[in-house]
Amino acid sequence: MDFKNKNVLVTGGTKGIGFATAKAFINAGASVWITGRSTENLKEAASQINSPLLKTVVSDISNLTGIAVLEKAIAESGNKIDILFLNAGIAIFSPIAMTSEADFDAQFNTNVKGLYFTLQKLIPHLADGSSVLFTSSTIAQAATMYSSAYAATKGAVNKIAQIAANELADRKIRVNIVSPGPINTPGLDSVANDDVKAHLASGTALKRVGKPEEIASTILFLASDHASFITGTDIWVDGGYVNHLLK
Ligand SMILES: NC(=O)c1ccc[n+]([C@@H]2O[C@H](COP(=O)([O-])OP(=O)(O)OC[C@H]3O[C@@H](n4cnc5c(N)ncnc54)[C@H](OP(=O)(O)O)[C@@H]3O)[C@@H](O)[C@H]2O)c1
Numbered sequence: 001m002d003f004k005n006k007n008v009l010v011t012g013g014t015k016g017i018g019f020a021t022a023k024a025f026i027n028a029g030a031s032v033w034i035t036g037r038s039t040e041n042l043k044e045a046a047s048q049i050n051s052p053l054l055k056t057v058v059s060d061i062s063n064l065t066g067i068a069v070l071e072k073a074i075a076e077s078g079n080k081i082d083i084l085f086l087n088a089g090i091a092i093f094s095p096i097a098m099t100s101e102a103d104f105d106a107q108f109n110t111n112v113k114g115l116y117f118t119l120q121k122l123i124p125h126l127a128d129g130s131s132v133l134f135t136s137s138t139i140a141q142a143a144t145m146y147s148s149a150y151a152a153t154k155g156a157v158n159k160i161a162q163i164a165a166n167e168l169a170d171r172k173i174r175v176n177i178v179s180p181g182p183i184n185t186p187g188l189d190s191v192a193n194d195d196v197k198a199h200l201a202s203g204t205a206l207k208r209v210g211k212p213e214e215i216a217s218t219i220l221f222l223a224s225d226h227a228s229f230i231t232g233t234d235i236w237v238d239g240g241y242v243n244h245l246l247k
Helices: 016-027 039-049 064-077 101-125 148-171 194-202 212-223 241-245
Strands: 007-010 031-036 054-058 081-086 126-135 174-180 234-237
Touching: 007 016, 016 031, 016 039, 016 081, 016 212, 031 039, 031 064, 039 054, 054 064, 064 101, 081 101, 081 212, 101 126, 101 148, 126 148, 126 212, 148 174, 174 212, 212 234
Parallel strands: 007 031, 007 081, 031 054, 081 126, 126 174, 174 234
Antiparallel strands: none
16 A cells, blocks of 8 residues: 555554554655654654654643644644544553542543544644544453443544544545454553463454554555545454454
8 A cells, every 4th residue: 555645643653553553654655743652662663663754743642731732743744634543542450449530530531532632633634535543442342341441431432433434524534443352562561461361362263362563454454545435434453352252
């Protein structure tokens, strides 16, 4: 796929799924901005990608000040965004009985409020005919124990994305969701040790966890002209995992 002369913005692009997707877009010729909270992580990602097509912005999307920094950077670039990948997210697993207000707020502020207001503030900077992608999770469709707050954030993400697809359609902007199953990233490492990962792998039809590049290739497809009649949909990239979750 060729994304030459396309401007792409990936939130949470320093690691995991966002990093793999930014790299795939760069390899396909796009100009890419990545965001994250940490200057250090952005520097590390930039040195690994090592391309003049990559730009970085420190922006914590869990608050409106951080989102304003990102909006300013995009506005000052003078470019319209062709592909907006709303991907930054955090997961904290705990039983409902033990979940702290701080953990609940951190997840909703990043995964829901952050995505919502990043989209809102960047709507004026989207090119007509652009593509907006949300990272959700198969967990939004399941009832996995200890995931209550995280899964609820992803349920909210799905609804926001579906409504955005309707609201932005008059500008020919397509909005779609990708729902990963278990994907081998630093984010997964933070909630699953090797035993848990083996358990997750055994729960998939394909008997393995996924690679971030397998989410990236789905994002590139949805952002491309090959997906020109696809909007408001949710593609599960989970190796057949969700069927097991629903049992
Ligand atoms: N991995 C999985 O198994 C899996 C499954 C389903 C869904 N997902 C979803 O996929 C997305 C990416 O997950 P991942 O596994 O790739 O996670 P990851 O490896 O932890 O990477 C998360 C990225 O988000 C950034 N980030 C976190 N909070 C942020 C904030 N407040 N503002 C800006 N950037 C922020 C991080 O950068 P800094 O740390 O530098 O800020 C990092 O670049 C998330 O939405 C996650 O919920 C993942």
